[in-house]
Amino acid sequence: MTIIQLIFFIYLLLTRRTTASSSIQSFPAYLPNSINTPKILVYTYTDGFRHDSIPTAIEVLSREKVNWGLDFDFTENKTLFNEEYLKEYDALMFISVTGEAFGREGEKAFQKYLQSGGNFIGVHAATCALYNSSIYQATIGALFEWHPVIQEATFLREIVTHPATANLPDQWRFLKKGYFLGRGSVLLSAL
The missing domain is CATH 3.40.50.880 (Class I glutamine amidotransferase (GATase) domain)
Incomplete structure (x- = not known):
């Protein structure tokens, strides 16, 4: 690996909503072995x-x-x-x-x-x-500026070739608290 x-992998893990008592069964039980830990x-x-x-x-x-x-x-x-x-x-x-x-x-x-x-x-x-x-x-890449209340937003995939966005749909709606950051390298944005 x-x-x-x-x-x-760690990014995906930590961006999932979990609580101390919740299960993380959707994640693999282990990662492939590497030469060094x-x-x-x-x-x-x-x-x-x-x-x-x-x-x-x-x-x-x-x-x-x-x-x-x-x-x-x-x-x-x-x-x-x-x-x-x-x-x-x-x-x-x-x-x-x-x-x-x-x-x-x-x-x-x-x-x-x-x-x-x-x-x-x-x-x-x-x-x-x-x-x-x-x-x-x-x-x-960019620093937090502010966020509004939780609301439904349309997310747009702006870069289709990046590994972090390659498997995402071009557009989807999601109830989320959006974050406004100074403009950096954008892979995904919300309307």
């Missing part, structure tokens, strides 16, 4: 609003990591964002991180990590963090 396949740092630092889904994400990842052949470490400690610590990980996963999640030195370490081939996974409110970091903004 490549790190890209792993990232996409990918090691992922899951970062859940928040400064301001904290999503109540964070504990559920941690619980699911902790419970299933052996079945999926993954190794997760969890932290909210922004002082760990240094070159020595980050180089131990195959991927960094930000789950609903908000606010200024690391300082200037952390930003430099984050940039060096990515430039050295590190992988980044931003889940849900990861777009609500580090508004003052051009490096993070370039990595995440």
Whole structure:
């Protein structure tokens, strides 16, 4: 399994609505074996609003990591964002991180990590963090601006060839809370 396949799988897992007591039987019991167990740092630092889904994400990842052949470490400690610590990980996963999640030195370490081939996974409110970091903004693609109340929306597939959208219909309706982000690379949009 490549790190890209792993990232996409984790994205699909964490964007599913689950609660601590709900089942995730729709997901595979295991992932294909790889030569090395990918090691992922899951970062859940928040400064301001904290999503109540964070504990559920941690619980699911902790419970299933052996079945999926993954190794997760969890932290909210922004002082760990240094070159020595980050180089131990195959991927960094930000789950609903908000606010200024690391300082200037952390930003430099984050940039060096990515430039050295590190992988980044931003889940849900990861777009609500580090508004003052051009490096993070370039990595995440777009930052959260606002959202309206839950409403039915028409979703349009804008890029048909990307692996994340290849199996989606060209258009569908869904009851959802839409998020408005600064315009980045768009794969899917809602009317």
